[in-house]
């Protein structure tokens with residue numbers, strides 16, 4: 001996976017689908033956000049990238065400019081409501097408005113929930129839930145004030161069976177899913193659609209935060225027995241953000257290789273209690289059968 005690869009991969013979306021549209025991608029300097037930004041550039045969007053690391057943003061901005069996009073980059077943290085307000089003022093000033101917000105910034109660290117300290121819990125919830133809300137609210141206020149339609153796509157996670165060893169992010173992402181369902185209704189009169197994309201295990205720079213053992217479990221965490229890549233998620237984001245999805249709101253699209261049905265990621269490695277050992281597993285007496 002590389003910028004060059006994403007610049008050429010086939011896409012189901014129509015060339016020019018985002019012509020004249022301004023798309024803001026948070027966390028656009030790396031991984032899923034960067035792949036999505038490349039896809040939007042190929043669909044002729046004008047791009048705004050934000051994240052904390054100015055170097056990552058600059059590198060992504062250079063790549064997008066090479067693809068012909070009009071792009072601005074903004075180093076800031078979505079955890080600061082003031083920084084979010086400033087970002088939106090800069091976007092309006094520089095691009096004249098916004099059409100699509102992609103809330104992709106986020107992350108977590110692996111720890112057993114019994115050990116998570118308040119500062120760590122708050123860091124994760126503040127980023128993934130509160131930061132996402134500040135961005136959504138700022139976008140909605142903008143669209144309300146200028147009486148223009150808008151669209152939001154939030155990147156969450158496939159949390160549907162819980163996420164052992166990352167309880168903080170599971171709680172925050174569940175919050176975003178139900179926040180999205182709620183405002184999809186509240187903001188429908190403003191002509192704003194709100195949807196989520198729930199990735200399963202997606203091979204990105206973010207994997208570097210996890211041990212080798214954890215990463216090995218990620219590729220075994222769904223019935224396809226492989227990880228997805230950032231392009232899988234980028235395309236889902238662009239679809240939900242496009243006019244083609246104009247009748248979809250309050251929805252969550254899972255792009256997870258079927259992880260809702262089978263397989264578990266273990267962020268710190270699988271605890272002994274959950275090790276599978278069919279050879280030594282004993283059935284209750286009345287279920288023992290003779291195998292020929």
Ligand SMILES: CCCCC/C=C/C(=O)SCCNC(=O)CCNC(=O)[C@H](O)C(C)(C)COP(=O)(O)OP(=O)(O)OC[C@H]1O[C@@H](n2cnc3c(N)ncnc32)[C@H](O)[C@@H]1OP(=O)(O)O
Nearest residue numbers: 107108109111117119120123157158200201206207209265
């Ligand atoms: C559905 C299946 C999913 C499968 C796989 C998923 C993969 C991904 O999501 S990959 C992409 C994600 N990218 C990341 O996760 C980025 C890595 N994480 C972070 O950037 C940060 O940890 C953060 C955003 C979650 C927190 O940011 P920040 O406020 O900068 O946090 P601090 O580093 O200052 O730490 C605050 C506090 O948090 C606790 N803590 C942080 N890291 C750890 C750790 N590795 N282990 C334990 N605790 C940690 C700790 O309490 C920190 O306070 P201090 O002790 O005072 O440092």
Ligand SMILES: NC(=O)C1=CN([C@@H]2O[C@H](COP(=O)(O)OP(=O)(O)OC[C@H]3O[C@@H](n4cnc5c(N)ncnc54)[C@H](OP(=O)(O)O)[C@@H]3O)[C@@H](O)[C@H]2O)C=CC1
Nearest residue numbers: 027030031032051052053077078105106157201202204206
């Ligand atoms: N890869 C996977 O398997 C999965 C990923 N996800 C989620 O998808 C999203 C993208 O992850 P991915 O691309 O894999 O990993 P990355 O770590 O590459 O992306 C996370 C991005 O979020 C940005 N970010 C983090 N905190 C903040 C903040 N406070 N303010 C602004 N930007 C911030 C980072 O930028 P910077 O460092 O510049 O701040 C970074 O670009 C994340 O929300 C992630 O948790 C969900 C499920 C699975």
